[in-house]
Amino acid sequence: MSIFKRILLDINALDEAHPAIALALDLAGRCHARLKIVDVVPELPRLAQRYLPAPLETDLVDSRRERLSQLAAEARNTGTTVETNVLRGKPAVAIIREILRSDHDLVMRAHGRVETPPGPFGPVDQQLLRKCPVPVWLIGPDAARPRHVLACVDAGADDPVEQRLNRQILTLACAIAALEGGTVTLLHAWSVFGEELLRSHMRDAELSAVVESIRQAAADGLEALEDTLAERTPETTRELVRGRPEDVIPQFVAAHDVDLVVMGTVARTGLAGVVMGNTAERILLRLRTAVLALKPDGFLSPVRLDAPA
Structure with a gap:
């Protein structure tokens, strides 16, 4: 059943566990959809850029890109087409622009509610709920x-x-x-x-x-x-x-x-x-x-x- 064709999953790549990936993979597989897993790294504030070592920002992005690649390699064993990307900028805006660029028809977001039991939806969640043009699936830590x-x-x-x-x-x-x-x-x-x-x-x-x-x-x-x-x-x-x-x-x-x-x-x-x-x-x-x-x-x-x- 093809409810969705292109799913975007936003995670924190450096989390120890990623139950949301299994949920997104299962949904993508049942819908015969493509899955893109992303993480958003905000731009460093100008003040921070003055005193932080120049390679630090590059290392931060590279570490997340490498971890996303590892997660995608494991996910592809299910037979689903899986892509990855590290986005930059304000998280909600970066996610929405990625949706517009790649014509995604669902965004799933897993982090920001890591407490057990989970807390209320955070600022990025709220912005997506207000501004995202496609359905937004906000999930908890148990997925x-x-x-x-x-x-x-x-x-x-x-x-x-x-x-x-x-x-x-x-x-x-x-x-x-x-x-x-x-x-x-x-x-x-x-x-x-x-x-x-x-x-x-x-x-x-x-x-x-x-x-x-x-x-x-x-x-x-x-x-x-x-x-x-x-x-x-x-x-x-x-x-x-x-x-x-x-x-x-x-x-x-x-x-x-x-x-x-x-x-x-x-x-x-x-x-x-x-x-x-x-x-x-x-x-x-x-x-x-x-x-x-x-x-x-x-x-x-x-x-x-x-x-x-």
Whole structure:
């Protein structure tokens, strides 16, 4: 199944262990995709260039290039085409420019969350989530195989762009779970806007009727979204969870052993990725599991190949 054709994996080449390589190799093999493994070495600050020995920067780059070559040689034993590169510059910008140059359709990033349990997503992760034009898969130190995939959608979306994004999220979640023989949970978090105010102006029976009407509309929207699937594999279940998405999604992930959360990040294409959706950002601040984040159709990254770093 060719979900992806050219995968970019960003690692810290000097780490002792690289479980993310095995995950990326497995995905590339199942998709018949090419894999490029990169590491980013930031440019030395001008002040540091004045007092550090000149060969130091070259040695730093060469050591990472050599280690990447060793890792690639081992990875090629699986039969997958594997390339490597050492990128220079600001990490997020360098990664996005490499994507634009080489036409990658997925970026996976493994480092920056080395704690056990993993901490929140770091600054480079956040920049990629805002600005990267292709799906971003942020994984933790254990690089768990995605056997239980959670597709987070807004079943009540009226905007056509967001409706298409919902379908993209569900389709991709199902495709990835199918590769692993796993399952998908399609989740929508719903709430009643202004419920406390309504409570003070309505009888209990009237408010209950409003709440049930909103819940039923959310259920119908979720069912209609699932009905758009071309195939009914893998096993898919629907979950309507009452509450704010930033509260109930992390709680659901922790309670149901979710391996991968698939969700959208930028809801408006006109902002060119400078601003991430507020709800998405609050969710990501609280998630500790792997995340695969998608952008809507028409998203334009503010990073350009011909612009200064």
